[in-house]
Amino acid sequence: MAMNSLKDIYLDQLQDIWSANTQCLPVVNDLGRAAEDKELSEALIDGSNGIADGIAEIERLCNEHGIKPNAEHCKGMEGLVKEARAHGLSDEITDADVRDAAIIPQYQRMVHYALAGYGTLAAFANRLGLDSDAAILNKCLDRTYDGDRRMTEIATKGGVNKQAAS
Secondary structure, three states, rough: OOOHHHHHHHHHHHHHHHHHHHHHHHHHHHHHOOHHHHHHHHHHHHHHHHHHHHHHHHHHHHHHHHOOHHHOOOOHHHHHHHHHHHHHOOOOOOOOOHHHHHHHHHHHHHHHHHHHHHHHHHHHHHHHHHHHHHHHHHHHHHHHHHHHHHHHHHHOOHHHHHHHHO
């Protein structure tokens, strides 16, 4: 697709965030299964549900705009997923508490990519007067921020990093 307008960029970025979400969903599920800490595991399961909801919302927006959601492959998320697998699910991590501590930054890196994507898309939608799109994207953005804050709470006040430090 030629990028001749903000709308063109907006549509391209919808496809990018759809690709990013579809790539990270399986690894977030794997991280959730690998986590020993109950609070962390539950947060990752909730994160997976939020990602799946985001995929459905973005797919709906793409369809409404007459574009295929899978027309773009997000290389940025591809790298983050590879890193999450290497550093959060590595067989070299033999202590469950250490694995739990390693999972948190891997998840948050992927979430931060989504935050940038949703935030930019919401701003573009607002600029383009796509109020309905902006409302959906802001809902996805808020949900993603909630997941990020929850993970930070687990890292700072929960038992995960405390157990790994012992």
